[in-house]
Amino acid sequence: xxxxxxxxxxxxxxxxxxxxxxxxxxxxxxxxxxxxxxxxxxxxxxxxxxxxxxxxxxxxxxxxxxxxxxxxxxxxxxxxxxxxxxxxxxxxxxxxxxxxxxxxxxxxxxxxxxxxxxxxxxxxxxxxxxxxxxxxxxxxxxxxxxxxxxxxxxxxxxxxxxxxxxxxxxxxxxxxxxxxxxxxxxxxxxxxxxxxxxxxxxxxxxxxxxxxxxxxxxxxxxxxxxxxxxxxxxxxxxxxxxxxxxxxxxxxxxxxxxxxxxxxxxxxxxxxxxxxxxxxxxxxxxxxxxxxxxxxxxxxxxxxxxxxxxxxxxxxxxxxxxxxxxxxxxxxxxxxxxxxxxxxxxxxxxxxxxxxxxxxxxxxxxxxxxxxxxxxxxxxxxxxxxxxxxxxxxxxxxxxxxxxxxxxxxxxxxxxxxxxxxxxxxxxxxxxxxxxxxxxxxxxxxxxxxxxxxxxxxxxxxxxxxxxxxxxxxxxxxxxxxxxxxxxxxxxxxxxxxxxxxxxxxxxxxxxxxxxxxxxxxxxxxxxxxxxxxxxxxxxxxxxxxxxxxxxxxxxxxxxxxxxxxxxxxxxxxxxxxxxxxxxxxxxxxxxxxxxxxxxxxxxxxxxxxxxxxxxxxxxxxxxxxxxxxxxxxx
Amino acid sequence: xxxxxxxxxxxxxxxxxxxxxxxxxxxxxxxxxxxxxxxxxxxxxxxxxxxxxxxxxxxxxxxxxxxxxxxxxxxxxxxxxxxxxxxxxxxxxxxxxxxxx
Numbered sequence: 001x002x003x004x005x006x007x008x009x010x011x012x013x014x015x016x017x018x019x020x021x022x023x024x025x026x027x028x029x030x031x032x033x034x035x036x037x038x039x040x041x042x043x044x045x046x047x048x049x050x051x052x053x054x055x056x057x058x059x060x061x062x063x064x065x066x067x068x069x070x071x072x073x074x075x076x077x078x079x080x081x082x083x084x085x086x087x088x089x090x091x092x093x094x095x096x097x098x099x100x101x102x103x104x105x106x107x108x109x110x111x112x113x114x115x116x117x118x119x120x121x122x123x124x125x126x127x128x129x130x131x132x133x134x135x136x137x138x139x140x141x142x143x144x145x146x147x148x149x150x151x152x153x154x155x156x157x158x159x160x161x162x163x164x165x166x167x168x169x170x171x172x173x174x175x176x177x178x179x180x181x182x183x184x185x186x187x188x189x190x191x192x193x194x195x196x197x198x199x200x201x202x203x204x205x206x207x208x209x210x211x212x213x214x215x216x217x218x219x220x221x222x223x224x225x226x227x228x229x230x231x232x233x234x235x236x237x238x239x240x241x242x243x244x245x246x247x248x249x250x251x252x253x254x255x256x257x258x259x260x261x262x263x264x265x266x267x268x269x270x271x272x273x274x275x276x277x278x279x280x281x282x283x284x285x286x287x288x289x290x291x292x293x294x295x296x297x298x299x300x301x302x303x304x305x306x307x308x309x310x311x312x313x314x315x316x317x318x319x320x321x322x323x324x325x326x327x328x329x330x331x332x333x334x335x336x337x338x339x340x341x342x343x344x345x346x347x348x349x350x351x352x353x354x355x356x357x358x359x360x361x362x363x364x365x366x367x368x369x370x371x372x373x374x375x376x377x378x379x380x381x382x383x384x385x386x387x388x389x390x391x392x393x394x395x396x397x398x399x400x401x402x403x404x405x406x407x408x409x410x411x412x413x414x415x416x417x418x419x420x421x422x423x424x425x426x427x428x429x430x431x432x433x434x435x436x437x438x439x440x441x442x443x444x445x446x447x448x449x450x451x452x453x454x455x456x457x458x459x460x461x462x463x464x465x466x467x468x469x470x471x472x473x474x475x476x477x478x479x480x481x482x483x484x485x486x487x488x489x490x491x492x493x494x495x496x497x498x499x500x501x502x503x504x505x506x507x508x509x510x511x512x513x514x515x516x517x518x519x520x521x522x523x524x525x526x527x528x529x530x531x532x533x534x535x536x537x538x539x540x541x542x543x544x545x546x547x548x549x550x551x552x553x554x555x556x557x558x559x560x561x562x563x564x565x566x567x568x569x570x571x572x573x574x575x576x577x578x579x580x581x582x583x584x585x586x587x588x589x590x591x592x593x594x595x596x597x598x599x600x601x602x603x604x605x606x607x608x609x610x611x612x613x614x615x616x617x618x619x620x621x622x623x624x625x626x627x628x629x630x631x632x633x634x635x
Numbered sequence: 636x637x638x639x640x641x642x643x644x645x646x647x648x649x650x651x652x653x654x655x656x657x658x659x660x661x662x663x664x665x666x667x668x669x670x671x672x673x674x675x676x677x678x679x680x681x682x683x684x685x686x687x688x689x690x691x692x693x694x695x696x697x698x699x700x701x702x703x704x705x706x707x708x709x710x711x712x713x714x715x716x717x718x719x720x721x722x723x724x725x726x727x728x729x730x731x732x733x734x735x736x
Contacts, residue, residue, distance in 0.1 A: 611735025613667075613728040617658050 001047040002062045005081050008048070008091060009130035011041040015123035023116020031106035034119035038102045038126060042095035049088050057496055060085055063136055063200075070139070077197055080136035086497040089343060089490070090133035090275055093350045097267045098126050100467035104358050105259040107463035108365060118158060122263070125151035129268050133275060137197040138187045141276070145183070145240065148269045149176050155264060156256040168252040175249040179239020186232025193225050203282050216499075217285040230283040230290035234297075237273025241327045244301045248560055250324055254316035258361030261316060266323050266357050267350035274330045274346050278339050278498060285337070295335020299427055301328030304557065306434035310441060311553020314371045315360045318442050321556070322397060323353055325435060329412055332428065338415035339498035340491040344482040345412060347490065348404035351474030352396035358468055359390035362460040363446060367453060373442070378451035383459050387447045389468040394443045396475040398436035399521040401514075404478030406521070411485040414513045429520050436521045440528020448533055643684035650677035664716045664726045668709070675705050 015037040023030045052060050062083040070077040102122060109118050125148060132144025150173075157169025187197065194202045206218045219226060237243070242250035253265050264270070277284065277294060284290045302325050309321035326349050333342035364371060366383055380387040396405035409432060416425040459465070482488030486501050495501070508516075531537050543550050555561065650673055657670025679698045686694025720726050 606736040609734075609736045611732030613731065614659055614662075621655060621659070 001044075001051040002083060003064060004044055005048050005062070005064050005083050005134070006066060007044045008041050008095065009081075009127050009134065011037045011044070012123040012126040012130070016120050016127060019116050019120035019123060023120055026116055028106075028110075028115070030116035030119050031102070031109065034123050035099065035102040035106060037123065038095060038099040041126070041130075042092075042099045045088070045091050045095045048083060049092060052083060052085070052088055053493075057492075060496055074195075075191070077137055077139045079140055080198075081134040082136035082199065083134070084497055085493045085495075086275070086278060086343070087133050089347065089494065090271075091130060093271075093347060094126060094129050094133065094268050097350050097354050097471070098129075098263060100470050101259050101263040101267075101354060101358065104262075104361070104464050104467040105257075107461050108259055108361055109257065114158070118155075118257070121151055121154045121158070122259070125155065125264060125269070129272070132272055136199055138190055138199070138202070139197050142184065142187055145236070145272060145276075146180065148264070148272065149173065149180065149240070152176075152253070152264050152269055155260040156253045158257055158260065159255075162255070165255040168249075168255040172249040172253045175246050176239040179236045179246055182232045183236025183239075186229050186236065189225075189229050189232065193221055193229070199279070203280065217282045219286045223286050223288070226283050227287035227289050230280070230287045231293060233276060233280055233283070234273075234290060234294060237276050237331075238297065239273075240276075241270050241273030241331070242324050243273070243297050243328060243331060244304055245559070247301065247305065247324050248556070248563060251312075251317050251320040251556065254314070254320050258316065258357055258364060261320070262354045262357035262361070265320065266353035270323060270327055271330070271346045271350070274327065274334065274342055277331070277334045278343055281334070281337075281339055281498065284334075291335055291337065293335075294331050295424070298328045298331025298333070298335055299424065299431070301325065302332055302431040303328075303427055303434070306431045306438065308553055308556045309438035310434060311550055311555075312438075313373050313554065315363065315373055315376070315442065315446060316357070316371055318373075318438060319353070319356055319360060322356075322435070322438060323349075325431065326353065326397070329409065329428075329431070333412040333415060336412070336415045336419060338412060338485070338501070340482070340488075340494045340501055341408065341411040341415055341485060343494055343498070344488070344490050345405075345408035347481065348396065348408045348475070348478045351471055351478050352393045352403070352405055355389060355468060355471035355475050356393035356397065358464070358471065359386050359393060362386040362464055362468065363390075363457075365460050365464065366457040367455050370453070370455070373445045375452055375454065376446045377449045377453065378447070379453070379457055380447040382457035383447075385459055385465045386468070389465070389472050390447065391443060392472045392475050394439045396478075397439045398525055399432060399517060400525070401518060402476075402479060404475050406518070407479035407482060407488075410514055410517050411482070413517050414485060414510065417508055417513055429516070432517060433520050433524045436524025437528045440525040441532050444529060444533035449535070640684055640688050643680060647677045647680040647684065650674075650680065662727045662729055664719070664728050664731075667728060668712055668716070672705065672709070675701065 012034075015034045019026070019030050019034060026033065052062070064081040064083065066079040066081065068076070069079040102119070105118065105122065109115055112118060128144045128147025128151060130144070132141055132148060135141035135144060153169050153173040156172050157166050160166045160169070190202055191197055194205075196202055200207065204218065205220055206216075239246045250265060250270065254261055256265070284294060305321045305323075305325035305328060309318050309325060312318045312321060326345070330342045330345050330349070333339070333345060363376070363379060363383065363386060366379070366386070367376070370376070392403065396403035399406045399409045401407075413425065413428055413432065416428045419425070480489075482490040485491060486503060491501055531542070532539050552558065654670045654673035654675075654677060657673065658667050661667055661670065679701055682694040682698045682701070684694075686692060686698075716726060719731065723730065725731075
């Protein structure tokens with residue numbers, strides 16, 4: 001079964017090809033075909049996972065050589081697939097959550113004129129994402145990395161007749177490209193300094209090819225080289241995973257259809273950065289400095305996005321900022337060397353954030369596309385199933401036991417506490433508090449309180465609610481995968497790749513930490529309920545009174561405005577200068593001057609053509625005489 | 636006694652000069668044509684003279700070629716002149732000045 005791993009990315013690729021060319025003729029079968037192929041891909045992945053689990057823990061590595069991709073001189077890149085616990089964890093999320101979102105999309109995109117094309121893009125995305133996580137070298141990974149960026153662009157701008165969607169797509173593509181460019185430089189640097197792009201040779205030079213290795217940091221170059229490589233790779237991760245300062249594209253990316261937000265901008269693509277850092281964590285460990293950078297960026301992002309989420313009025317933008325914040329927590333965990341905890345949060349987050357996005361999509365479906373929180377409220381009566389699903393996701397995000405988010409976040413907070421730097425732990429706690437607050441605000445404004453809707457809401461069809469059910473199960477009991485930071489199932493499964501987790505040595509006791517994080521989560525929910533759900537406070541009046549704070553948070557701390565003023569405006573001015581002064585003035589001027597000169601020359605010299613035959617005859621004669629004289633003098 | 640080559644060349648040069656002046660100063664296309672023929676024949680005379688001086692026939696053979704080409708050229712030229720005359724009722728080359736700047 002291990003050998004058929006190539007089927008996992010190949011099946012969505014086949015779906016893409018079919019839907020691209022004959023999607024329109026297939027009609028509603030396009031969605032069913034795409035979903036079936038994803039489910040088949042998931043089934044194959046399950047088989048592969050099963051085979052992998054049957055191997056002894058230290059032998060869980062399988063490389064599938066597909067073909068030699070590039071061979072020029074000393075530069076050899078093969079299209080190889082790597083099956084190990086980390087890549088299989090990602091594959092299970094992409095195919096599993098991906099299948100559910102495909103099925104949901106059958107209902108959500110029903111009636112769209114470009115229904116087949118949507119599924120073609122969705123399948124193509126899954127293919128590239130699977131390439132990314134299964135790649136065995138940096139260039140193959142980069143292929144997937146750019147491919148998912150392309151699909152993200154296509155799907156954010158899927159309704160490209162809306163200018164906001166087209167602009168959001170461009171913004172997402174350009175902003176992530178900044179990070180991608182750094183990452184490509186990093187990949188080139190890896191080849192120049194480490195003479196290979198193969199994960200095995202680059203990351204574990206002390207091991208033979210194809211052998212499983214303990215993930216121990218081992219360096220053949222000065223550590224400064226690794227610092228630069230790690231920071232360049234991390235810049236790619238910052239762009240793709242929407243971390244400060246390149247996070248600005250993700251809230252705007254919500255212009256895409258909601259299943260896209262759930263699949264690409266919550267569960268899979270944005271976690272590619274986390275995967276990349278986890279995969280190359282030995283670089284970061286050798287460097288040390290890079291690890292601190294990851295930690296700081298993650299922590300700042302987690303806190304920043306959690307506060308910004310409190311001020312958003314668009315249901316999907318709240319979730320977008322929530323995703324940024326959760327990704328920040330993942331990077332924070334990576335920076336703490338709690339790699340398994342980061343991947344654990346990645347897994348649980350994929351469940352509960354996909355669940356919340358799809359529930360939000362169900363709400364929008366019921367309200368004819370309305371996304372403004374101020375125009376919702378009291379939807380619990382009209383949409384009981386969606387409400388229940390959303391609530392499960394919300395409890396998971398805020399970290400209330402026994403839901404999945406609790407275990408993963410708790411382990412990260414515990415790891416933060418063990419660093420001995422109280423301030424890091426406290427900031428993370430504040431971010432966790434805000435996480436609970438924004439999610440409580442969201443749920444009380446949408447599903448409870450006064451009915452502010454102008455429409456008659458209705459529950460979504462089963463094709464949409466059943467995938468929600470599956471995801472809700474994941475969000476509710478996903479924590480079972482990793483109950484303990486040291487002995488959890490997922491953590492021990494990942495240990496051969498990410499390293500053994502040390503027993504907690506410093507800091508507060510585990511029970512104490514758990515109690516504190518539960519209290520923080522409950523406090524956040526309580527504050528949210530008191531302001532938005534209890535009816536004791538007129539939150540609309542509060543908005544007006546604190547309108548400057550509200551605007552500050554809604555604008556995401558005005559980061560977009562700062563970029564507009566410092567980068568976009570000078571960029572536009574520079575482009576205008578180049579276009580209207582340099583191009584129109586200098587470049588066009590030179591071209592026009594040449595033309596004008598030739599015209600002038602022609603106007604003057606064409607007088608020679610008088611039309612009088614005898615003038616020409618005289619010119620002949622003079623010319624002939626001149627030639628004769630010349631020849632005569634030469635002789 | 637053989638006539639010196641210079642005599643031929645002087646006659647030839649005189650013929651060529653007369654032809655050239657004729658081409659330059661006359662306006663009637665037919666006369667210009669005749670002057671051109673004069674120039675050609677001046678050249679033919681030179682060829683024959685040099686051929687005689689060198690004692691071979693190359694120059695004389697070349698003269699025949701020249702005469703054939705001149706005959707063909709005259710046919711084409713006269714046809715043009717006749718046609719122009721039919722259309723424009725003139726054979727004055729100074730009136731035929733449409734092809735200019």
